[in-house]
Amino acid sequence: MSNESPNTRVSDVVLWGATGFTGRLTAEYLLRTYGVDGELRWTLGGRSRSKLERLREEISAETGIDASALPLFVGNGDDEASMRELAASTRVVCTTVGPYARYGSPLVAACAEAGTDYCDLTGEVHWMRRMIDAHEEAAHESGARIVHTCGFDCIPSDVGTWFVQREMKRRYGAPAGQVHLRVVAFAGGFSGGTLASMLNMMEEARTDPEVMRSMAAPYGLNPKDLQTGPDGGEGLLPAWDPDFEQWTAPFVMAGVNTKVVRRTNALLDFVYGKGFRYDEAVLMGTGATGMVKAAGTATAQGGGMAAAALAPVRRMLAQRLPPGEGPSKEKRESGYFDLRILALDPDDPSRRVHARVKGDRDPGYGSTSKMLGESAVSLAKDDLGVAGGFWTPAAAMGDALLERLPAKAGVTFELEE
Numbered sequence: 194m195s196n197e198s199p200n201t202r203v204s205d206v207v208l209w210g211a212t213g214f215t216g217r218l219t220a221e222y223l224l225r226t227y228g229v230d231g232e233l234r235w236t237l238g239g240r241s242r243s244k245l246e247r248l249r250e251e252i253s254a255e256t257g258i259d260a261s262a263l264p265l266f267v268g269n270g271d272d273e274a275s276m277r278e279l280a281a282s283t284r285v286v287c288t289t290v291g292p293y294a295r296y297g298s299p300l301v302a303a304c305a306e307a308g309t310d311y312c313d314l315t316g317e318v319h320w321m322r323r324m325i326d327a328h329e330e331a332a333h334e335s336g337a338r339i340v341h342t343c344g345f346d347c348i349p350s351d352v353g354t355w356f357v358q359r360e361m362k363r364r365y366g367a368p369a370g371q372v373h374l375r376v377v378a379f380a381g382g383f384s385g386g387t388l389a390s391m392l393n394m395m396e397e398a399r400t401d402p403e404v405m406r407s408m409a410a411p412y413g414l415n416p417k418d419l420q421t422g423p424d425g426g427e428g429l430l431p432a433w434d435p436d437f438e439q440w441t442a443p444f445v446m447a448g449v450n451t452k453v454v455r456r457t458n459a460l461l462d463f464v465y466g467k468g469f470r471y472d473e474a475v476l477m478g479t480g481a482t483g484m485v486k487a488a489g490t491a492t493a494q495g496g497g498m499a500a501a502a503l504a505p506v507r508r509m510l511a512q513r514l515p516p517g518e519g520p521s522k523e524k525r526e527s528g529y530f531d532l533r534i535l536a537l538d539p540d541d542p543s544r545r546v547h548a549r550v551k552g553d554r555d556p557g558y559g560s561t562s563k564m565l566g567e568s569a570v571s572l573a574k575d576d577l578g579v580a581g582g583f584w585t586p587a588a589a590m591g592d593a594l595l596e597r598l599p600a601k602a603g604v605t606f607e608l609e610e
């Protein structure tokens with residue numbers, strides 16, 4: 194395809210940003226899992242035809258599957274007409290073009306107008322808030338299902354909570370009033386695109402107080418009239434966790450994940466209850482060693498954030514890890530994540546469900562690319578019974594992803610005794 198048929202949805206999925214670090218991994222995943230001429234009609238999209246052609250050759254060599262028949266869509270993320278053409282050409286746009294707050298707004302607008310489903314990897318809370326406020330009505334009217342956060346943030350948290358709550362209802366007839374997610378371990382690395390997105394967010398927060406406000410508000414992603422609840426802000430200190438009987442440190446992704454899980458609850462008419470509480474932390478061990486490790490991790494995180502607030506530090510970081518770069522293949526393949534989730538009824542703590550969520554690749558790229566790819570295919574292929582609007586992964590695709598991710602993407606959700 195060479196952008197000739199803008200009014201025909203010739204693709205099920207266009208992978209937009211396919212030439213970036215995570216885009217390439219998602220392209221490899223879709224090629225390995227769905228091939229070229231199979232049930233999924235998909236297209237590689239990006240801003241440079243020559244880069245896309247090279248990518249097509251490279252992923253063919255990497256996977257041993259001939260991708261030369263894969264169509265290409267060439268466009269420009271900054272150009273509204275180009276994004277309208279992209280949205281009109283496909284049923285789903287799956288985008289890895291970030292920082293999303295810098296490059297992503299015209300595409301969301303185009304999808305919301307055109308009734309085109311959309312998924313991405315953003316963790317930029319302030320930008321999601323902006324997009325919801327600006328385009329919710331259009332998406333509702335056009336039927337576009339817009340789903341942010343379809344990577345490590347926030348699928349394990351959001352779909353993991355959906356999973357334990359489904360089991361609570363099955364066992365006890367009611368959802369849990371509290372869910373606690375604890376990070377046991379993970380191994381992986383960072384990409385230049387992720388770093389650029391974090392730095393861009395800090396930059397915007399410096400000049401726009403609304404950015405800071407939406408990042409700090411525990412219910413900041415809920416619909417406007419539903420932004421209160423029992424949870425406070427994210428803890429910044431080490432703490433003793435009586436349920437897991439370990440010391441904990443703050444989890445760096447909690448600020449995004451918790452807001453998305455709470456939004457799921459609000460969007461689904463408080464399916465987890467109006468008094469539902471949710472938190473995340475990293476398990477650090479027991480005794481004095483656990484306490485020292487928890488204190489050290491909390492201090493290092495606080496220090497890192499304080500340092501990154503300084504413009505020269507941000508410039509130095511951006512030079513060290515430019516966009517397009519990320520963890521090596523060895524690092525991705527030896528990477529993993531391991532999370533525990535506990536759901537419990539605070540009035541009767543014997544009513545509880547334990548679960549484990551694991552990934553067989555590094556969280557940020559190896560596993561994220563597979564979760565994103567499956568989210569796009571789910572939007573294109575599954576009978577989700579969901580109308581147009583801004584959804585979360587669990588609210589739009591909870592049950593479908595609980596089928597797809599273990600079967601295809603190496604992300605498992607298992608109950609524990």
Ligand SMILES: NC(=O)c1ccc[n+]([C@@H]2O[C@H](COP(=O)([O-])OP(=O)(O)OC[C@H]3O[C@@H](n4cnc5c(N)ncnc54)[C@H](OP(=O)(O)O)[C@@H]3O)[C@@H](O)[C@H]2O)c1
Binds near residue numbers: 210215292315
């Ligand atoms: N939620 C998660 O768990 C998670 C995990 C991984 C990544 N992410 C997020 O995903 C995003 C991508 O990360 P990454 O490391 O893959 O970034 P990257 O390697 O820098 O890739 C960015 C992509 O955006 C494209 N691009 C930039 N400006 C564009 C424009 N104006 N029009 C069209 N395309 C444009 C680039 O095209 P060229 O190739 O032509 O330069 C490239 O394909 C980041 O926002 C990151 O934070 C989130």
